[in-house]
Amino acid sequence: MKRAQLVTGLVLVSAVVITAIVAVFWTPFDPVRVVAGQRLLPPGWPHVLGTDGFGIDIASRLMVGARTILLVGIISVGVAAVVGVPLGMLAGQAGGWVDEVVMRVSDVVYAFPALLLAMLLAAIYGGSTATAMIAIGVATIPAFARVARAGTLQVMASDFVLAAKASGTSRWGVARRHVLPNIAPLIGVQASVGFAMAILAEAALSYLGLATPRPNPTWGNMLRDAQNFLFVAPLQALWPGLAIALAVLGFNLLGDGLRDYLDPRLREVP
Amino acid sequence: MTEPLYRAEQLTRRYRNGGTEVLALDNVDLTIEPGRRLGIVGESGSGKSTLVRLLAGLDRPTSGRIWFEGTEITSLPERRLGFLRAAVQMVFQDPRSSLNPRMRVGDIITEPLRSRLVRRQLPGGVDHATRLAEVLEAVDLPADSGGRYPHEFSGGQRQRIAIARALAPKPEILIADEPVSALDVSVRAQVLNLLTDLVAAQGLTLIVVSHDLMVVRHLCDQLAVMRAGRIVEQGDTETVYTRPGTDYTRALLAAIPRIRTAG
Amino acid sequence: MSLLEVRDLRVSFGRRKIEAVRGVDFEIAEGQRLGVIGESGSGKTVTALALMGLLPDNATATGSVRLRGNEIIGAPEVALARLRGDAVSMVFQEPMTALDPTMRVGRQVAEVLRLHQGAESGPARDRVVSMLAEVGLTDPTRIADAYPHQLSGGQRQRVVLAMALINSPDLVVCDEPTTALDVTVQALVLQKLDEVLTASGAACLFISHDLAVVSQVCDRVLVMLDGEVVEAGTVAELFTDATHPYTRGLVATARLELTRPGQRLPTVEDFYAPEARLGERA
Numbered sequence: 001m002k003r004a005q006l007v008t009g010l011v012l013v014s015a016v017v018i019t020a021i022v023a024v025f026w027t028p029f030d031p032v033r034v035v036a037g038q039r040l041l042p043p044g045w046p047h048v049l050g051t052d053g054f055g056i057d058i059a060s061r062l063m064v065g066a067r068t069i070l071l072v073g074i075i076s077v078g079v080a081a082v083v084g085v086p087l088g089m090l091a092g093q094a095g096g097w098v099d100e101v102v103m104r105v106s107d108v109v110y111a112f113p114a115l116l117l118a119m120l121l122a123a124i125y126g127g128s129t130a131t132a133m134i135a136i137g138v139a140t141i142p143a144f145a146r147v148a149r150a151g152t153l154q155v156m157a158s159d160f161v162l163a164a165k166a167s168g169t170s171r172w173g174v175a176r177r178h179v180l181p182n183i184a185p186l187i188g189v190q191a192s193v194g195f196a197m198a199i200l201a202e203a204a205l206s207y208l209g210l211a212t213p214r215p216n217p218t219w220g221n222m223l224r225d226a227q228n229f230l231f232v233a234p235l236q237a238l239w240p241g242l243a244i245a246l247a248v249l250g251f252n253l254l255g256d257g258l259r260d261y262l263d264p265r266l267r268e269v270p
Numbered sequence: 271m272t273e274p275l276y277r278a279e280q281l282t283r284r285y286r287n288g289g290t291e292v293l294a295l296d297n298v299d300l301t302i303e304p305g306r307r308l309g310i311v312g313e314s315g316s317g318k319s320t321l322v323r324l325l326a327g328l329d330r331p332t333s334g335r336i337w338f339e340g341t342e343i344t345s346l347p348e349r350r351l352g353f354l355r356a357a358v359q360m361v362f363q364d365p366r367s368s369l370n371p372r373m374r375v376g377d378i379i380t381e382p383l384r385s386r387l388v389r390r391q392l393p394g395g396v397d398h399a400t401r402l403a404e405v406l407e408a409v410d411l412p413a414d415s416g417g418r419y420p421h422e423f424s425g426g427q428r429q430r431i432a433i434a435r436a437l438a439p440k441p442e443i444l445i446a447d448e449p450v451s452a453l454d455v456s457v458r459a460q461v462l463n464l465l466t467d468l469v470a471a472q473g474l475t476l477i478v479v480s481h482d483l484m485v486v487r488h489l490c491d492q493l494a495v496m497r498a499g500r501i502v503e504q505g506d507t508e509t510v511y512t513r514p515g516t517d518y519t520r521a522l523l524a525a526i527p528r529i530r531t532a533g
Numbered sequence: 534m535s536l537l538e539v540r541d542l543r544v545s546f547g548r549r550k551i552e553a554v555r556g557v558d559f560e561i562a563e564g565q566r567l568g569v570i571g572e573s574g575s576g577k578t579v580t581a582l583a584l585m586g587l588l589p590d591n592a593t594a595t596g597s598v599r600l601r602g603n604e605i606i607g608a609p610e611v612a613l614a615r616l617r618g619d620a621v622s623m624v625f626q627e628p629m630t631a632l633d634p635t636m637r638v639g640r641q642v643a644e645v646l647r648l649h650q651g652a653e654s655g656p657a658r659d660r661v662v663s664m665l666a667e668v669g670l671t672d673p674t675r676i677a678d679a680y681p682h683q684l685s686g687g688q689r690q691r692v693v694l695a696m697a698l699i700n701s702p703d704l705v706v707c708d709e710p711t712t713a714l715d716v717t718v719q720a721l722v723l724q725k726l727d728e729v730l731t732a733s734g735a736a737c738l739f740i741s742h743d744l745a746v747v748s749q750v751c752d753r754v755l756v757m758l759d760g761e762v763v764e765a766g767t768v769a770e771l772f773t774d775a776t777h778p779y780t781r782g783l784v785a786t787a788r789l790e791l792t793r794p795g796q797r798l799p800t801v802e803d804f805y806a807p808e809a810r811l812g813e814r815a
Contacts, residue, residue, distance in 0.1 A: 159368035166326050167382030167439065168355030177381070181372040313715045425573060454572040454742040459786045459798040466795060481715045484789040488798070507794065525720035527745040529787060531769040
């Protein structure tokens with residue numbers, strides 16, 4: 001059962017990753033060039049998933065969309081983890097006022113919605129993939145800080161940390177050898193879930209026109225375009241919607257499966 | 271007069287637990303001479319674990335002072351406790367929680383050698399691989415144990431790993447906090463034999479904390495009985511064991527389960 | 534007819550069918566107390582769970598476990614639920630996890646009573662308080678109103694004992710009930726267990742790794758090793774004429790007081806070497 005989860009997650013995530021990599025080198029049609037004579041074609045050949053309101057091949061746009069979503073996910077989760085995890089560990093290990101300050105600041109950021117931050121950044125710099133990545137990344141920092149802090153507190157209370165302290169191991173040594181490896185599975189799960197959240201957030205932002213601008217395709221702005229033809233060509237909305245749903249599901253399943261797989265104590269049980 | 275190994279004066283330790291204050295240690299005086307084997311017995315909550323954590327420098331007293339080989343350790347900052355960290359090593363009750371499940375046994379055992387504080391105290395450099403092989407042999411574990419993870423070992427073997435880690439920096443004092451109470455009775459004897467042999471072979475000073483008087487009697491020549499944060503009785507193990515001076519000690523002795531052969 | 538009859542019980546786990554219990558036979562008569570000793574991994578806890586019908590989902594049990602003639606193996610959950618607490622109850626090792634931290638202990642004990650006897654809450658309360666007194670808790674009214682975390686380990690374990698005994702079951706299964714306790718508290722809990730068992734006439738299956746502890750409650754003992762019963766007999770018999778070398782090893786290690794302090798203690802391996810164990814398995 002657990003294994004099935006991990007495998008399904010891996011298959012879905014690999015599909016997104018492979019599609020994105022292929023899209024860097026090749027797409028069946030030009031994903032941005034308007035072809036006036038081929039608007040709103042139904043699925044068939046050579047346009048497997050049909051064409052959109054500008055006569056552009058939907059399959060090609062989806063492929064490029066996978067590229068964008070992956071980039072946004074990697075950068076935003078990366079930013080959040082690189083900033084959030086050390087902060088959470090610091091708070092958990094140091095305790096006292098350091099803990100207070102870090103967690104209160106994190107609460108403030110947490111209370112500030114990603115959408116608002118994205119709108120702010122879009123208003124100043126113009127909506128782009130970069131502003132979306134930063135907005136999503138910053139908004140996700142508190143989630144990583146919390147998970148890291150909770151995990152750190154648990155590890156710090158264990159006898160092996162006491163044993164390490166008793167033998168003179170420095171705080172840095174405790175953090176590196178004991179805390180980080182033991183909270184890594186938590187971080188991995190959080191990263192996977194964060195990735196799924198980032199995909200949703202990016203879709204929402206580009207649907208609202210606050211992220212990657214047209215004509216560059218993303219799943220979110222494809223959904224927005226499809227809205228205009230909802231009664232003429234309902235399948236148009238299905239494809240990006242399905243892509244978003246499967247990618248989000250994939251990363252969530254991967255996160256769950258990963259948690260079980262990464263824990264050596266669970267692995268010994270038959 | 272030679273300086274004792276440990277001298278503690280009027281140690282008091284209070285904790286805040288929720289809203290209430292707990293007096294874990296109440297004005298305890300103690301001296302430990304080098305080469306002795308001291309047993310500290312008492313029920314949970316008697317303050318015995320608090321006392322040894324103070325001695326090991328893992329916690330600080332609310333008031334009172336501790337001298338280790340003539341140096342007061344209660345006023346020193348962590349970075350100047352290197353000499354104490356190198357000289358005093360601990361073995362904890364439950365090896366399932368005292369060994370990091372994500373570290374290989376070799377890394378666990380050599381961890382004390384990696385500490386900068388301890389390294390400064392060790393003359394010359396210590397080759398980790400050599401020392402690992404030495405201590406693995408000393409605790410009677412297979413030489414190839416270093417590359418494996420703790421969960422691959424049985425409870426008794428894991429406690430041997432914990433003992434090997436404590437021996438790695440060549441300490442003078444070994445503090446064992448309930449070293450056999452998480453183990454099956456059938457493996458208890460092995461670990462007790464190992465401790466007895468190591469203490470004799472390496473001339474260690476031993477401090478054992480236990481709720482089991484039989485374990486302490488087997489390992490130690492001196493005994494301190496604790497109750498509610500105070501030492502209520504102290505002396506030579508055989509004397510306390512055969513002629514207990516307080517009702518509390520008598521109750522502890524009476525509680526030891528003995529095999530009853532008639533239903 | 535015996536109260537409990539276990540015939541060729543085998544329990545295996547997971548897809549690879551690793552056998553934890555490999556053909557165990559024993560029986561317990563009305564009011565009889567049977568101890569099971571063995572080290573961790575010997576299959577003693579799995580045996581206990583099997584006869585409570587509490588094995589995890591990935592376990593497969595074969596053979597027969599009959600309680601008052603009712604077959605437990607393969608019985609539907611509804612039938613098992615009726616037996617548990619009524620005919621058979623269990624005391625676990627860790628009292629903290631066996632109690633619900635959000636519920637006053639009096640209510641938890643009353644819950645068990647209500648579930649099986651449908652008692653009214655007024656009389657139930659009186660019954661609970663008197664049961665708490667019976668297991669040796671002083672000031673039982675105050676204890677009944679306390680939450681688990683407000684009690685000491687020994688008090689909690691006696692609350693669990695009260696829960697196990699309040700429906701006057703025919704059989705009480707105790708799995709290492711005192712391992713998590715201090716010696717003084719252990720002595721008290723064992724004494725109370727002995728008293729309430731005598732008073733109620735319930736039979737008991739008592740599991741422990743410590744022969745000395747088992748002997749406080751039971752006179753007959755099974756010795757388990759690698760999923761099999763290697764020896765059975767009274768405590769006195771195990772001392773004088775144990776046939777299996779492993780049993781002789783267990784008996785020797787259980788008596789620290791026979792060895793002079795500082796001298797080498799006998800170990801199980803002196804009697805029963807691991808090489809021999811491996812050879813036997815192969």
